[in-house]
Amino acid sequence: MCRNIKTLFNFDPPATEEEIHASSLQFVRKLSGFNAPSKINEAAFNLAVEQVNDAARTLIASLITLAPPKSREEERAKARADAAKRFGREAARA
Numbered sequence: 001m002c003r004n005i006k007t008l009f010n011f012d013p014p015a016t017e018e019e020i021h022a023s024s025l026q027f028v029r030k031l032s033g034f035n036a037p038s039k040i041n042e043a044a045f046n047l048a049v050e051q052v053n054d055a056a057r058t059l060i061a062s063l064i065t066l067a068p069p070k071s072r073e074e075e076r077a078k079a080r081a082d083a084a085k086r087f088g089r090e091a092a093r094a
Helices: 019-032 039-062 072-087 089-093
Strands: none
Touching: 019 039
């Protein structure tokens, strides 16, 4: 799907409202094909973002796992290492 949408469940600290909203916005952008909708589509676009945001919050709050929460710092370090392998050292620093 979209590489910019990150996993938000089972992290310590938990996902913030801003992270959930950003993922919802990215998802609606991907589905609609609009980075920013035209005035005629703005209301429908914004409603979709709100609905996806609500569904995402409900989903995250409802999920259960026995696995310990993942560390954001460890996951960030893994992503940097993967980027360094894939794109070279400079990409990992960005």
